[in-house]
Amino acid sequence: MEFKLKSKFKPDGDQPEAIGKLYEGLKKGNRHQTLLGVTGSGKTFTVANVIEKIQKPTLVIAHNKTLAAQLVSEFREFFPDNAVEYFVSYYDYYQPEAYMSSTDTYIDKEVQINKEIEKLRHKATAELLSRKDVIVVSSVSCIYGLGSPDSYRNEVLFISKGLSSNREKIIGQLVDMHYTRSEVLERGRVSGAW
Secondary structure: OOOOOOOOOOOOOOHHHHHHHHHHHHHHOOOOOOOOOOOOOOHHHHHHHHHHHHOOOEEEEEOOHHHHHHHHHHHHHHOOOOEEEEEOOOEEEEEOOEEEOOOOEEEOOEEEEOHHHHHHHHHHHHHHHHOOOEEEEEEHHHHOOOOOHHHHHHOOOOOOOOOOOOHHHHHHHHHHOOEOOOOOOOOOOEOOOO
């Protein structure tokens, strides 16, 4: 599916020139471009127009989770028929391990993972692996420890409407991926077989 921008507005003021320059820069392979503008000047709308012109999966990096969430909301309004996903760090709290030599004290790592954000990260990754019209809005810190897309792809079972398969084959794939059977409908768990 192609990116299709939906808006009652058209680019105005400096926006048409900015859209043209950014698009040409992307076509030339420029790795770094900067779009300047004050709050409320239409930078998100300008970038949305560039995404529609270039027709490529896009990663938008914001400096924090709050701004990323705002941008997801705005891009979803501009691209209601395309995949716009939120991919931020799933830690609600993260205390890295530490050692204080003056008191010979070791402080163990402590982590609280937000399961809703973890689901959104998986959804973003699955969308990237299954379609081309994807915008991922991310925070800077989430890119650390992401892992290999191939490793992720090998640990995902894709099931879709109209897919021809049989029960035994699907069960075998789930067993190979170390899933265990449960009578309770809940989030997937992997057994301790690793």
